[in-house]
Amino acid sequence: MRFSSTAFFFLATLSSVIATTGDKCQVEIVRAVECDRKTRKGDQISLHYRGSLQDGGKQFDTSYDRGEPLSILVGQGSVIKGLDDNIVDMCIHEKRKIIIPPDFGYGSVAMGPIPASSTLIFEIELVGISGVESPKSIVEKSKSDASKVTNALKDAITSKISDGINAAKMLLFESDSDGQEHNEL
Template sequence: MRLSVLASAFLSVTAVFAAELGIKTTKEVECKRKTVKGDTVHMHYRGTLASDGSQFDASYDRGTPLTFKLGTGRVIKGWDQGLLDMCIGEKRTLTIPPEYGYGDRGIGPIPGGSTLIFETELVGIDGVSKDEL
């Protein structure tokens, strides 16, 4: 019985680590005003599958950043959390496990259960003046 309790605890801890959101800053920028929940942000991005590196979407290809309200559930959870506290011009790579992405359901070219890699760049925050940068 003791072994099954230990094995169960190990599996629970492993599941917690597996669901961790990875955030790596690839270009640092100093600023006074960073992104906060509720900001309308303008993000350039490139999304690839961790499994094979294939690109499934990129705003860079369209030449237009994606605009959305941060932290309000309008994008996947990995973006709502991973894009907080950014400065305009900052770049991050987000490694998003399924729990913070699309889960077990597939969407378009993204298979269910996929870990996603996003190269992101904050290009603007609505209402933030140059004095606040």
């Protein structure tokens, strides 16, 4: 059977995406908030956080003890990748719990009280976005609404992967001009 170069590239890309999906950060929305303006790359934001080790739960840092939130630029690499990537699309007063594997944290390097190859847990609350007025009241979304959004995302991703596999099958079928029988994907 001959693979078209497009089909081969698609399958290689798809397997790469599927292989890396399990190694990403896990994000739990602890308090979902409705808003008109969410964080985006380049925003100057203020957030409170509590960082702890997944192994043993020992807290290694917190902004609460200092009495003032951390101020950073979103998406500019001023914090570890696992945190930087997962503070986008947040509303002011939203809370998230982010579990960050070593590859998105400090990797195989020890950093102060954080041992090498540690999985980190950050509990964060967005306090403000520079230039955006803080809401006068917090309109929380129910947990069931957050679950619905999460489930809808899972369904959409599953559907896209299925569509991609079907497209790859069609490309393989259309590029198979020798008429011989072959094993399916």
